Structures are given as structure tokens and as C-alpha cells.
Amino acid sequence: MNPIVLTIIQIVVVLLIAPLSVGLTRFFKARFQGRHGAVPWLPYLTYATMLKKENVISSSGSWMLRATPYAVLGSALFLALVLPLVATGGVLAASSNFIVVAAVLALGSAFLVMGGLDTGSAFGGMGSSREMTIVSLLEPTIILTFAAFALATGSSAVDGMIAGSQMAGELLITAPYLSLSLLALMLVALAENARYPVDDEATHLELTMVREAMILDYSGPYLAMMEYAAALKFTVFALLVANFAMPTPLIMTSSTLLEVLLAIGATFVKLGVVMFAVALLESTIAKMRFYRVQEFLTGAFFMALTGLALALLSQLL
């Protein structure tokens, strides 16, 4: 199959299922908490409604306020295009170098932060300050985590890391120490996507917000873009973590039509499983006070460092 087709299939699938990720988590969480919960596909309707609503722009804001939704959604879209989520060996696979991925991730967050500050409200500033702290202190963890994967698989492109091990759980069986790195990646994913224990997407208390505080002043189509970007990023991380744990089945250039359908079906399953796990986590642990997030970040860092150290050690043996 043509690499271009692979990329197109992937981006279409990911774009289509992205809102489902948020919907599923909320659904599972409601069930855990004994509520009935909204249907999992509610976010589709929400986003469509937002697109039709009036766009209220803060009079304090500059062009940054308008640029932010594009940059944030663009960053998420870039990740959805280059990372191996549904297919490996796509046309942009070469751009999935882990340093580039980390940088684009940070770039999106930087714009989110600047957009939050541009409204001039204290809430936006608070959220921005917190988000910036989390993002900047996560940077070394991301680098070390991926470095361990790169060392074990011999590829610096995330695409290559996953394509190298096409058997279920192969990566973790041949290199069991990578489970630490995978755990670190999960912690990164939680922090990056405003999840427990770092942030709570469902909170209505501004003083505890991180991400929500930054997008308080967006409305209409811009809010739709921001929410959709968050959902997309969440989906990307969910599929990425799932693929590191179980890289098969993914669409490849050699795939038949049946395998393609199988892979797309598996994507839904993966997403469901991850969202179930996230909902379970969010229903069992408490959110951390922001000034304790340091412990979470330090923990993630040392987990990544240990993962890399073990990977280096295993080479000596």
C-alpha cells in the first residue's frame, strides 16, 4: 500500500475517533461513580454545536488570542500525522523523530500558555503559570523516556521504535526494563493531557484548574478548536502508549484490506481499554495539590532515568 494512503487512513481514523476518547472516559467515570452518564459520543455533538455558536473575543486579547487555537490544534494534528497510531511507515514517518515530537508538543503548550495569558484575567495567568511549569519540567522526562526506547530499538524515530517490534508485547518481552520507561511515558501522558493527579478536566473550581483556566475565555469555534485539540492529543497519547505496549495490529505497506480493517477495529479496542484505565485511575486516586505536583514530576523523571540506566546496563551484560 502506498505510504500516502497509510497516512491518510491514520489521520482520518484518528480525527474521527478523537472526540470519542473524551466521551468514553466521561462515560466510564460516570459508571464508576454510580451515575448513568452521558452517551460516549456526546462530544461530537458538543463540538458541532460550538462551531455554530457566536465567537466572543476578549477585548484585552491581541493576535495571539486568535493564533492560539490554530497553533494548539496544529501541534496536535502534527502529532496525529507523524506518530505511528494506526499505521506505521506512513509518508511522514521520518518526521517522527522523538526530539521533534517533544519539541512540537512543547510548542503547542507554549501557545496554549500564551493564549491563556493574553486575556489578562488572573485565572488565565494562573493556569498558564501552572501549565508552563508542568510542561517545562516534563521536558527532560520525555527526552529520557524516548532515549531509552531509542536505545533498545535502535531507532530514533517513534515510528521506527514501534515498527521494529510488530509482535504483541514483543518490546516488553525482549527488553523488560522498558516497562519502567513505558510507565514514565504514561505519567507524561497524564500530565500532558490535564488528567489526574495533575489536573482535573471536570472541575468547576477555578482555583484548582490548570488547562481549563487557560481556555476560560474562548468560545464558539475557537473553543471547539481548543477542545478538539485536547481530545486529539489525548487520543494520540492513548494510542501511542497502547502501541508501545502492544504494537500489533498496525497497518503497514504490506497490509491487505482485511488487515487494514482489523487494525482499525483494534484501534477502537485500544482506545476503549486505555480510556477505561484512565477512568479507573481517576475514580480511585485524588488530584494532587499543585505545589505537590513536583513530587509527581520528580517521580516521572527518576522512573525515566532508571529506565534509561537499565537499558544502558543491559547493553553491558
Add this chain to the structure above:
Amino acid sequence: MSMSTLAIALVISVVGTLVAGLVAFWPDPRAHRASNILLAVSAACGAIVGILIATGDGLLLVLPEALYPAAADGSAHVWPLFYGMVFGLDRFSAIFYSLMSVVTLLVAIYAIPYYEDHAETYSKPGANALTALFVLGMQGVLLSTNIFGFMTFWEIISVTSFFLIMAGGSIASRKAGFLFLIVTHLGAGAIMSGLFLLSGGALLSDFSVIALITPELPQATLYAALVLLLFGFGSKAGLVPFHVWLPEAYSEAPVPVSALMSGAGVNLTVYGFLRVLLFMLPGVPMWFVLTVVILGVISAMVGVLYAVLERDVKRLLAYASIETMGLIFAMIGVGLLAGQEGSTDLTQAALYAALFMVAAHALFMSGLFLASGIMIATVHSRRLEAMGGLAKRLPLFSGAVCVLALSAALMPPFAPFMAEWSFLQAVVGALTEATPMLKVALAVIMAAVGFVAGLALFAMVKLYAIGFLANPRSDEAAAAIEPKPIFMLPVVVLAALGLLLGLFSPLVLNRIGAVDLAPADLDMQVLATGGGELAPLTLFLVMAGILLALFLLRRLLSDVTFERNYQTWDCGQPTTPRMEYTATAFSAPIRYFFRFFLRAQKVVTSTPLTPNNPWVASRTMSLLVSQVWYDRLYAPIGSGLTRLSGLVGRLQNGSVQFYISLILLALLVTLIVAL
């Protein structure tokens, strides 16, 4: 172009600079413009020569030979200018020469409106002449091929910067000037002694001759020279803990000078350091390389932490410069370390990444300093807390600064990111083959670079967001208007150059000799090292394509005109600028998380306005961030010196004749006893 044409252009660039310095004193109001334009033209000449030699294969320009083509019988008559001294440019120095010239060109353009607007603070002739002399010093350092020339011009740079830093005339700038003078002279002394140790005391022997004798040097001499050189170059580059002068000097100097010092001057330390290490020494011991790495990493981490905390825009940039220089020295150190441990791929990638970072740093740092000048001129304050709201009022300018800030934050697709990528990717690639010791070092380096990159983003977002976004925090900021085009032009050009240098980084790197890092068989569009590849142009096109698609989709899926302006939501109350997050508050989490190192002391004093209601009070907050090196390193040295000079002071009775007699006596005793 023939060698003699290049040589003539080079001479024009030097002589033009000198003439620009003289023209500054012409008693005519047009002298200011003439001097700066002449400086800009000379710099343009120098930039062209530099670029041609840097990208030409094995071109070597030697003055004065290139000016006097040999006669038919092979003899060339050359008037002995100075002990038969030879000046020249090879590829390595040409890289720095072209960078320096480009920055000078833009700074000279910027200086025209800057000094006109600040005529009551700075004397135009003085500032112009000193700036031209400063540039001449930089040219001389790069052109010199022996210790004498190198040190002479090095001192010209130091002395002119000293006067330029003090040009403001305030007490703070005088203090900064003297601090600079002390550190820079200690450094110059160290460099000179280090070089003399290497050359065996020869003043005028060519660098290539020194390279021949260094392998025979006794180990102790070599070690002493290395320590001296590291201190000399490191202190001038602002490596922690010798960096104390840098934030003071950069923030007190006139803006064009800060830009020139940070964008061109500081590069010379890297030049000098590498010139000695790579061209004059057979090899360096392991402890030295590790020291360089550790100093570099510590500088980068400390620099970036203080950049995050800083609230004065120029000091923030100064700390960001320390951070980048730290990264550069760390890269150099890793390159040398890898060379010792046999990872040659990493050596090349790391050294070229360091060089590329120098180039990127020159562009974004001078751009940011020039931009800070416009910000300061607009709000009449260096405090970020007095800014804000500029993006709305100065959209074009704010866009250029946004690009520069993202460059400085090591974001793709700008040039600094390409340097960071090359380095990190090479490190990851070298992990597999490396010796155990190198592996540990590389893992630590990776974590440190990640840390620095993350916090650099924090610092730059803070600079941009607090400085430009939201509502203006002062009346001056509220009244801001877009600056004059000529004021803005250099900033915009530097931002654009940073982007272009990033996009065409493989081409540039290949042309300056990094043939493994940017292989020619990949059309010079791909950086490839350590098993990874990066195509900057493709990356940029993908990003641009995504944004374009989003732009179109937004118009397709929603109604663009269906919108209105309304005040920011704040629980139903109107917002005021005083409610905005300040620079201090924005960086509070970092201050809290790193309190074990920063030991910031926040003191809030509240005085009730009415005696019976403690809640209505006026509060003032002061924040003191302690600096470990002052308390632990400089304070003891300082008090020791004061005690010593108290002892010496007993000798001094103020009579000139007494001093002269002492000198004579000393001379006489020396002559009779020592000889």
C-alpha cells in the same frame, strides 16, 4: 573572486570600520548617520568575504601576501607593517567573521535611531567611535594569527566595552563597568599567560608554529595553561561561577552595545577556546574535558533558572545568554570527550552543533537585545511588570519578537533547535557504542539539556507573554505605537535570518564542513546523525501546511464574521491590569520547586490604611533571590582582598615622589641583583 579581490574587500571592511570611528568625531550633525552607515557598509563587506571563505573549500586568505601578488621572479615586496606580522582568515575564523559582520551590520542600522532618541543619555560621537573600535577589535582578534595580535585586539575589545558599559553614566552602570573591567582583565591575564605557556614565551610566533611545539610541552605546563585558558575564556563567556559581571554589564550597556556584546563579542570566547583546543593542542586530558562539560552544564542550568526568575528584560536576556553559552561549552566538552573515548561521529556532530548554536545564538540574542531596546524605549522601564499590551499595539514588531523568543526557546523550526537536535540525536546515537563512562556522562547530559530546553521555553514564554500580551500594565505601555521602520528593520531581519538559518541548516552545515552531519547525497536538505534524520524544510512545510488547512477548515465549517468583542470574563466583574498575572507570579512555581537552590526570600509588609480594619491595607512585596556564588565564593575573596589592601595602604602616603623613588629602587635592585 580572486584572492586579491577578497583581500581588498577584507581590508575595506577593516579600514572602513576604523574610518567610521574617526568620522564619528566630525563636528557635523550628519556625522552620526555617516559613521553608522560606514560601519554598516564595512560590515557588509566583511560579511561577504567571511561567507565566501567560510563556504569555500580550503580557501585561506593571508594578509599582506594576498594584497601583493608575487612578482614574476616569485619575490613579493611587502612593507613590514609590524614585525612582519601576518593576518588571515581560514574557514574556521571566517565563520565567526561573517557572523560578527552580520550582527554588526544590523546593529549599526539600529544604532542610528537609537542614539538619536537617547541623545541626552549618550554622547553620539563617543558611542559611535567606541562601537567602531569595538568592532575593529573583534575583527582584529579573528584576523590575528599570533598571540601578540590576538591579545592586543582582545584588550581593545575589553577597554572599549568598559567605556561603552559606563556610557550611561549612572552609578549602576559605573559599578557594572568596573566589575566587567576586573573580570575581563583577570580573564585576559589568564588567557595571555596560558598562551605564553603554550608558546614557550614567544610573543610573535604564528599559531601554527605553536601547534608544532605543544606536543613536547611538559605535562604540568600544559595543565597549567589549560586551567588558565579555561578560566580566561570561560569568564568572558559568562560560565558560572565567573558570570557575575555579565547580567550587570549587558543590562547597563546601551542596547546596541548589549546586542553587539552578546551577539558578536561573546562568540569570540568560543572562537579563542576552540582555536587553542582544536588547532594548537595535540589532545587534552580527560579531567579537563570533564571540567568543561560540568562547567557548561552548570552554567546552562543556573543561567536558565535565573532567566526564569528575572523580571528585568535585559537581565533576563543576559541570563538566557549565559544559558546558551553553557550549552555551547557543554557541547564542545561532549565533543572532546567523545573524541577521547573513540566516538568520532559524536565528536563531529557535537562540535558542529556547538558552532551552529553559536551562529543561532548570535542571531536570536542580538535580535532579542535590539527588541528589548524598543520595548524599553516604549515603556521607559526595563521592568517586565511595566509592560504588557504591546502585541495589540505593535503587531508587526511583536510578531518578530515572538519568532525570536521561540527561537531562543529551542523550538522548531528555528536555527537553535537544529543545533539542539543535532547534538541530542548524536548523543542518543552514540549511546550504543559508547564506553561505560561516556554512557553515564551522556545520559546525564541528555537530562540536563532537556531540563534546560524546558526552562528556556518557560523563560522565553514569560518574556514574551508578560512583555507583550494582555492589558498594558503602565500608562506608557498603553500609549505605545509601532516603532519607526528603521528601528524595527534589524529585529525583523534577525528573526527572519534565524528562521532561514534553521530551514537551510543542512546546506549551511555542509558548506562549512560538516559533511557527515549534513551529507551531500541527501540533497543537503537533511540533517543525519546518530541513526536519526531531520529534514528542516519538510518539517516546516508540514507545519505550515497543517496551519493552512486549519485556516481553510475554520472558514469552511464556521462563520468567521459571527463574532463580537467583550471584556474578559472574571466571575462577572470587570478586569483591570492590576489583576493580571505578573512576571513574579508567573515564575512562582519554579521559585518554589527550586527553593533549595534559589533560597528566594519573599517579604510582604502590610500597613493598614485605617487603624480599626486590618483588611484594608497597602501591601508591598519584596523578593530577594540569593546567589550562592556571592555568599560562598566572592564574599570571602573580597574580604580577604580588602584586608590585604589595608596592609598595603600603610605604605601609601600620597606623595608621588615617594612612589617614584620606590620604583627606581626596585628597578635598580632588579638590575643589579637579578642580572
Add this chain to the structure above:
Amino acid sequence: MMTTFTSSEVTTISLAVSFLLCAFLGSGKFRLGQIVRYYALQSLFLAGLLISLAAYGDKHLYLSALGVIIFKVILIPAIISTNAKRSSASGRLTSFVRPAPSYFVSGGTLLLAVLAGMSIAPALQETDLILTVTAFAAMFLGGAMMAVRRDLYSQIIGFFTLENGIAILAAATLGAIPLLAEIGIFLTITIGALLMSVLSRRLKELYAVEDTGELRELVD
């Protein structure tokens, strides 16, 4: 052993001795006009010395001699006298010692200088030895003049005498120094003369003193 001198060597030696004599005589004079004239004369002999050296040595020294005449014989004395006149400085100079003892000081210094010169260059040929000794003698005479006198103008002249000594030493040992360095030195001392004269004029105007003894404390 008696050495026979060639005629050019005789010229050189006699010029050197005349130079030294001027320096010696100048060190005992207490009128500004006199010491400036002695300095000019001393520099003239220096120029002659350089020319005689150039005759059998480096032709480059002719240029140096020209420079000496322009700068040291004409320009510097002119600068100092003009400035002194403009500030209406008293022609009478002040010293810690009186004229007669000051000759003793100079004589003693001369002796020490000869001692130093002999100790530094025992292996030299006669002409070079005499030049070296002359150089050191001029340096010490200048230094002694600076140490003994109280007024600023004598400090200037003393310093320039010292500098002349260095010039002879350079010409005798190095042969010739490059043009650029030579020009640099000339410009430096000219500017030095200018600065010192202006300084003494300003002091005279502000504090009405010419005596460095009054300048012991820093004033804001």
C-alpha cells in the same frame, strides 16, 4: 688593552656623552624655560646619535631620527612652553633639594646607573657598552628628577628624559623598532605632554598650586 675607535664610533660616543651632559645639566636647573631647552637639546643629540647609528646600521633609524626632531625637539617643548605661558605659571620650579645638592643627587644616580649598566652588559663591545650605560644613566637621571622635584612640569621633563633613555636602549640593542610601534610611541608621548600640561594648567586654575605635594588627598 687599548681599543682604537673608528671615526663614526667616535662621533657616536661623543654624541652620547653630549646627550648625557645635557640631561645632567638639565637636572640641576630650576627655571622652566631652561629645563625645556635642555630637554630639546638633549633630544637633538639623541637624533644625532640615531643618525650616526643609522650611518653604519639600520637605515630605518633615519626615520626615527626625523621623528625625534619633529616630536621631541620641536613639538613637545612647544606644547609645554605654550601651556605654561597660557596658565602664566611661575618660571621658578620647586624642589625638595636646593640646586647644588641636586647635582650631587644626579651625580650619585649617574654612578649607580653606570654600575647597573656594567652589570647588565659586561660582554658588550665598547660602543654598545657606552650606549647602554648612557641609556641607563638617562633613565635614572629622569627618575631621580621626578623623585626630587615637587612641581608638575619637572615631573613631565623627568619622565621624558627617562623615555629618551629607553629610546637609546632600544636603538642600541634592537637596532630598529617597526615603524608602527615608533609612531605609536611618538604619539603617546606627545599626547602625554599635552595631558600633563593641561592637567597642570587646570590645577593652577582650580587650586592655584603647581606643587604635587599639595595633591596628597583625594577630593571629590
